[in-house]
Amino acid sequence: MSAPTEASIARLTVRKLHPALGAEVRGIDMRRPLDAATARELQDIWMEHLVLVFPGQHVTDAEHVAFTRYFGEPEIFHQKIIRSERVKEIFRVSNVNEDGVLMPPDHPVAQQLSLAQFWHTDSSYREIPCTGALLHGVEVSRTGGETQFTNMYLVYDALSEDLKRQIEGRKAQHDFGHMHTQANLKPLTEEEKAAMPPVWQPMVRKHPVTGRKALYISPIYNDAVEGMTPDDSRRLIVELTRIAADPRFVYTHRWETDDVLMWDNRCTMHQVTPFDPRERRVMHRTTIMGQDRVMAA
């Protein structure tokens, strides 16, 4: 009898979670190394479903980072206040500090993270934005704090011809500092601004793996659209965001402890639903560094 092939070792079960995007994947233990065939299979499942949910992953930060490396190099976040002091590749989406103490709702970190309650795609303000991210629910909230994802391929396809004409070949500006002008956040320091100057990104992008066209906006960072007045820019971003938020494109994830979610930031946006800031919510994120500039479609 022949030895089992690599591909036959993993027994992955994939269950679709929403007609537009999202699938639950069972049969993976992130605490153990992944064989090459399973890593390839996961990559294909990821490209098909855009958002993967891995339930019951009781991983350490180091294991979380190690799993991320199968899909690329982890990004190290530029703001010390968000980055973990213990494992530098971990971005702390948390209202609890590293000593386990709940932050008051007006704490600058809690305020900044609360802006994730608006649609965005991660690190679009970088010249080379990230590929995707993996978020581990360490302490999940029950008063809200669900994560919603929208499929930007489908959103692009659903746009009227008029809207498509308006955004074709156009760029929008993505400015990390723009986020800080909302919700009365403390403005960025000169050093923080210099570290992350605004960038222009195509509004319609071609996905480097699937070749499909997707709408590419990140409303919390978008402060201008090429060739448009500030008012018209704002109106256009608001209109595109409204379409992207249509429930037929959106999967809402209700977290269980030790869920790990993995999403593709090149063809999705996400936001968090409001939750009681007095309830602990500890989520650890790794971010997969991008390799190339955004390709215009």
Ligand SMILES: [Fe+2]
């Ligand atoms: Fe995010």
